[in-house]
Amino acid sequence: MVDVADAVRTQGLLKRFGQQVAVGGVDLVVPQGSFAGLVGPNGAGKTTTLSMVTGLLRPDGGGVWIGGADVWRDPVAVKARIGVLPEGLRLFERLSGRELLSYNGQLRGIPKDEVARRAEELLRVMDLAESADKLVVDYSTGMRKKIGLAAALLHNPRVLFLDEPFEGVDPVSANTLVEVLRRYTASGSTVVFSSHVMELVERLCDWVSVMSRGRIVAQGPLDEVRGGRSLNEAFLSLVGAHAEHGGGEEGLSWLGATSA
Numbered sequence: 001m002v003d004v005a006d007a008v009r010t011q012g013l014l015k016r017f018g019q020q021v022a023v024g025g026v027d028l029v030v031p032q033g034s035f036a037g038l039v040g041p042n043g044a045g046k047t048t049t050l051s052m053v054t055g056l057l058r059p060d061g062g063g064v065w066i067g068g069a070d071v072w073r074d075p076v077a078v079k080a081r082i083g084v085l086p087e088g089l090r091l092f093e094r095l096s097g098r099e100l101l102s103y104n105g106q107l108r109g110i111p112k113d114e115v116a117r118r119a120e121e122l123l124r125v126m127d128l129a130e131s132a133d134k135l136v137v138d139y140s141t142g143m144r145k146k147i148g149l150a151a152a153l154l155h156n157p158r159v160l161f162l163d164e165p166f167e168g169v170d171p172v173s174a175n176t177l178v179e180v181l182r183r184y185t186a187s188g189s190t191v192v193f194s195s196h197v198m199e200l201v202e203r204l205c206d207w208v209s210v211m212s213r214g215r216i217v218a219q220g221p222l223d224e225v226r227g228g229r230s231l232n233e234a235f236l237s238l239v240g241a242h243a244e245h246g247g248g249e250e251g252l253s254w255l256g257a258t259s260a
């Protein structure tokens with residue numbers, strides 16, 4: 001049964017690329033109002049999962065529900081409820097930050113005056129007011145993440161999906177992002193973000209899903225998944241650090257200074 005109290009739920013989500021199973025039957029659950037982290041080693045299937053959950057990549061099997069609505073049967077209704085900051089963020093480079101927000105708001109069908117009001121507030125909160133008329137192509141990595149997040153928030157979605165939102169973002173900008181996201185979840189909205197940075201997930205999240213090799217290997221409230229350890233220790237024991245990456249200290253005997 002699909003519980004509408006869940007912001008996100010997938011059942012048996014499956015994706016193959018040729019012979020390779022990238023996502024092999026994922027049952028992801030994120031309760032409403034969570035600040036949820038999706039973690040896993042490189043290639044675990046996080047981006048592929050998030051792409052299917054947000055309606056960007058068609059699954060080969062299984063289902064996805066957001067607030068109880070089927071993403072692939074009812075995409076228009078679902079897309080009105082979600083905001084997405086995808087990996088490798090593609091933006092309209094030849095627009096200014098302000099124009100980008102205005103264009104996004106109009107695409108979402110929000111009245112022009114309201115778009116302008118929200119855009120100004122978002123630009124101010126994101127510390128982008130001074131760069132609002134600069135072209136996006138001239139933005140730095142952190143500025144791109146911030147304008148991408150502003151664009152994803154403009155229509156006030158109920159669930160926000162962020163793929164590696166803090167990658168390449170300096171600590172000051174990261175703090176700004178965190179403050180905005182905290183305020184957003186405090187009002188009952190849900191954030192789902194993927195990350196490799198365990199300390200960040202531990203600091204921000206109250207819910208964690210751990211993926212390894214295309215499957216969920218642990219999922220639940222942060223403290224339950226940690227089980228009295230640091231999230232990093234729990235993560236390493238869950239994903240089997242040595243098995244997954246083909247051993248640790250052995251090999252590379254040629255690397256480093258030698259006395260010979």
Ligand SMILES: Nc1ncnc2c1ncn2[C@@H]1O[C@H](COP(=O)(O)OP(=O)(O)OP(=O)(O)O)[C@@H](O)[C@H]1O
Pocket residue numbers: 017021022040041042043044045046047048049
């Ligand atoms: N378009 C594609 N074509 C072929 N294989 C793909 C494609 N996209 C992903 N894969 C494969 O699917 C697997 C999962 O990739 P995915 O990008 O979802 O992992 P990830 O957990 O997001 O990794 P990372 O942390 O490195 O970003 C990988 O083995 C990857 O090589």
